[in-house]
Amino acid sequence: MVERENMRSAYRRVVSNRGSAGVDGMTVEELGPYLVDHWSSIRVSLLSGEYRPCAVRQVSIPKSGGRGTRQLGIPTVLDRLVQQALHQVMTPLFDPDFSESSYGFRPGRSAHDAVLQAQSYVRAGRGWVVDIDLENFFDRVNHDILMSRVARVVKDKGALKLIRRFLQSGTMVGGVVHRRSEGTPQGGPLSPLLSNILLDDLDKELERRGHSFCRYADDCNIYVRSRVSGERVMASITGFLARHLRLRVNAEKSVVGRPRDRTFLGYSVTHYRDLRLIVAGSSLVRLRRRLKVLFRQGRGRRLTTTIELLNPVLRGWFQYFRLAESPVVFKSLDAWVRRRLRCVLWRQWKRPQTRLTALMRHGLDQTRSHATAYSGRGPWWSAGAWATKLAVPPSYLHRLGLFSMLDEKLRLQRAS
Numbered sequence: 001m002v003e004r005e006n007m008r009s010a011y012r013r014v015v016s017n018r019g020s021a022g023v024d025g026m027t028v029e030e031l032g033p034y035l036v037d038h039w040s041s042i043r044v045s046l047l048s049g050e051y052r053p054c055a056v057r058q059v060s061i062p063k064s065g066g067r068g069t070r071q072l073g074i075p076t077v078l079d080r081l082v083q084q085a086l087h088q089v090m091t092p093l094f095d096p097d098f099s100e101s102s103y104g105f106r107p108g109r110s111a112h113d114a115v116l117q118a119q120s121y122v123r124a125g126r127g128w129v130v131d132i133d134l135e136n137f138f139d140r141v142n143h144d145i146l147m148s149r150v151a152r153v154v155k156d157k158g159a160l161k162l163i164r165r166f167l168q169s170g171t172m173v174g175g176v177v178h179r180r181s182e183g184t185p186q187g188g189p190l191s192p193l194l195s196n197i198l199l200d201d202l203d204k205e206l207e208r209r210g211h212s213f214c215r216y217a218d219d220c221n222i223y224v225r226s227r228v229s230g231e232r233v234m235a236s237i238t239g240f241l242a243r244h245l246r247l248r249v250n251a252e253k254s255v256v257g258r259p260r261d262r263t264f265l266g267y268s269v270t271h272y273r274d275l276r277l278i279v280a281g282s283s284l285v286r287l288r289r290r291l292k293v294l295f296r297q298g299r300g301r302r303l304t305t306t307i308e309l310l311n312p313v314l315r316g317w318f319q320y321f322r323l324a325e326s327p328v329v330f331k332s333l334d335a336w337v338r339r340r341l342r343c344v345l346w347r348q349w350k351r352p353q354t355r356l357t358a359l360m361r362h363g364l365d366q367t368r369s370h371a372t373a374y375s376g377r378g379p380w381w382s383a384g385a386w387a388t389k390l391a392v393p394p395s396y397l398h399r400l401g402l403f404s405m406l407d408e409k410l411r412l413q414r415a416s
Helices: 004-017 028-048 077-097 111-123 143-150 157-167 191-208 227-245 281-300 303-321 328-349 352-361 366-373 379-384 386-391 394-399 405-415
Strands: 056-062 069-074 128-133 171-173 176-178 212-216 219-224 255-257 267-269 277-279
Touching: 004 028, 004 077, 028 077, 028 157, 077 157, 077 191, 111 212, 111 219, 111 267, 128 227, 143 157, 143 191, 191 212, 191 219, 191 227, 219 227, 227 255, 277 281, 281 303, 281 328, 303 328, 303 405, 328 352, 328 379, 328 386, 328 394, 328 405, 352 366, 352 386, 366 386, 379 386
Parallel strands: 056 171
Antiparallel strands: 056 069, 128 219, 128 255, 171 176, 212 219, 267 277
């Protein structure tokens, strides 16, 4: 773990990932100079077993569904460096034996691979899905059970002691450190690998039973041919998780249902026979909620500045959901974004006379400009009015640099 090249690689990864400071306040930029002065003593403490991780800094972020918050634990940058170095030497030991149906946080695998595999199961006739949601998984990991799984492969006692110290390092809330007796805090480089090590027992059990399944981190879907089979699998796996891993299944969120009625990694499938991939409705809601914040921030800015803020979000969202097989969703989102931008312009123009002048400057005739500017309608209605769309067409917004998801989707379709 402490070999020069491994540590250099870990350092580059930590720096590239950026991230905020931990409880000691040290930033990523300060890590390099600190290591120049202190690495020799840190290395000795790691090899002698005296290294003590700091408590993690607790941060609350909204859950993707918009209900409640998720607790993240931000380690110090030095602890992140050590965890990353551990991760790099442990991954080659564990990953080759992981299940082919496990996709989360593994080299050479992605959420897209999991979604495509799930689609293939449904197309093969497995028309029911057992959607398992583990209740507060990262907060309920049993340390003894996890360490016993790690010890099956890792024989170095110093490394095992270091991993357990990371698990038990505690959380700082309001200046007070709360010791941790279970769970592995989300936010450190080592947590995803540890979660895969623990849940590999679940994967192996599902494989032993001959099930078709996809697991991405703690999100597991099992595909069966009937509701009766699904309910039987749900009851059996719930018992297995409780007995062998001491994990609880969230009864409210875990469902046996049709794949078209469920969401897996933000995707769903159509109701039609060809079972095309589509963007789940909840994913669209989250995107619009995120974009509305940027639109509100853009009310007092130049339109080009607002577009520069929007484009990275739109491109990133499209890259993840580019597997959606119908361009309709991208067309409707493009139209919604353009209307929102026109709404920003309408608010900036403020007074009817200013709106009249602006519409005419954009090429609209005086009669139409006057009728629209003095209509007395609100910004949202006015942004969708035919005259406003004629004055501020899609071509104008695209010349300002606005990213079009529909154009990119059609380009990819032509290229394939």
